[in-house]
Amino acid sequence: MGKEHRLAERRQGIIVALAQAGQLSVIELSNRFGVSEVTIRQDLQALSDQGMLLRTRGGALSIDAMPEFSFDVRQQQQAAKKMRIGQAAAQLVATGDTIILDASTTAQAIVPFIKKLPELTVITNSLRVATNLLDTPHIQVFLPGGGLRRASISLVGRPQTQLFDEMHIHTGFFGARGLTAEEGLTDVNLNEVAMKRAMVECCRRVVGVVDARKWGHVATATFAPLDRIDVIIADTDAPAKLAKQVQAHQIQIILV
Numbered sequence: 001m002g003k004e005h006r007l008a009e010r011r012q013g014i015i016v017a018l019a020q021a022g023q024l025s026v027i028e029l030s031n032r033f034g035v036s037e038v039t040i041r042q043d044l045q046a047l048s049d050q051g052m053l054l055r056t057r058g059g060a061l062s063i064d065a066m067p068e069f070s071f072d073v074r075q076q077q078q079a080a081k082k083m084r085i086g087q088a089a090a091q092l093v094a095t096g097d098t099i100i101l102d103a104s105t106t107a108q109a110i111v112p113f114i115k116k117l118p119e120l121t122v123i124t125n126s127l128r129v130a131t132n133l134l135d136t137p138h139i140q141v142f143l144p145g146g147g148l149r150r151a152s153i154s155l156v157g158r159p160q161t162q163l164f165d166e167m168h169i170h171t172g173f174f175g176a177r178g179l180t181a182e183e184g185l186t187d188v189n190l191n192e193v194a195m196k197r198a199m200v201e202c203c204r205r206v207v208g209v210v211d212a213r214k215w216g217h218v219a220t221a222t223f224a225p226l227d228r229i230d231v232i233i234a235d236t237d238a239p240a241k242l243a244k245q246v247q248a249h250q251i252q253i254i255l256v
Helices: 003-021 026-033 037-049 071-076 079-090 127-132 161-165 190-201 240-247
Strands: 023-025 053-056 059-062 098-101 120-124 139-142 147-149 154-156 169-174 178-180 184-187 203-209 221-224 231-234 252-255
Touching: 003 023, 003 026, 003 037, 003 053, 003 059, 023 026, 026 037, 026 059, 037 053, 037 059, 079 203, 079 231, 120 127, 127 154, 147 190, 154 190, 161 190, 169 190, 178 240, 184 190, 190 203, 190 221, 240 252
Parallel strands: 098 120, 098 169, 120 139, 169 203, 203 231, 231 252
Antiparallel strands: 023 059, 053 059, 147 154, 178 184, 184 221
C-alpha cells in the first residue's frame, strides 16, 4: 500500500470516527490510528482546510455533530430537563430586576416561572419569549433590534447597543450549543453569536443554562469565555470531570 493511499485512508477514517463520536482529541486519534500527534494535527488541518471538520483546541469536531433543528423540534428535546433548569434559573430573579433572556429553548423554559413576579423588565432577542409575555402587562419587554433569523425565531446580528447602555442589567440567561473548559459557551450561527456577545457584555451576572448533551461539545464560535460566566445551571447528567474543570474558574454549578 502506497504512502498516499495510507494517508487518504487514514484521513477518511478520521472523518468516520468523528462522525460517530462527534468530537475527538488529538491524543485519542493518535492512539486510534497508531501515528504521532504531529501527524494527526497535520491531518486535521488538511481536513479542516477542505471543510471536512472543525478544528478545536486539542482536537476536532465533526461538522455533522449536533445538527441545528428548528426551534419547535429543539423545544421538545430534553423538555423535562429544560423545565427543571428553567425553574432553577427563575429562582435567581428577584422582583424589580432587569434581565436578559436569549433565544435558546432553555432560556424560553424560564418564562413560565418568572411570570408571577409583580415587577420585572425583560430584554430579549427572542420573538417567542416576547410573544409568551404578552399576557403579563406587569413585565416590561424590550427587543434589541437586528435581523430576523427564522431557525431560532430571533433577532440577530448587531443590536441597538443604546438600549443596553441605558439600563442596569442584573442577570443574563444564555443557552448554548456547546460548553468546554477551553472555549466556554459556544454557538453555531455567527449572527446569533454576535447578538449573544453584545448581550453578555452588558450583564452584571452571566448564567449559562445548558443541558448535559451540550457539555464537552464545541460549536462554531465562543460568545462567553469561562472568565465571563458566573453560574451554569444544568441537569444531573452533566459530566463530573468537566464540572470540576468549570468550577475551578470560580463558576457556580447548579445541577437539577
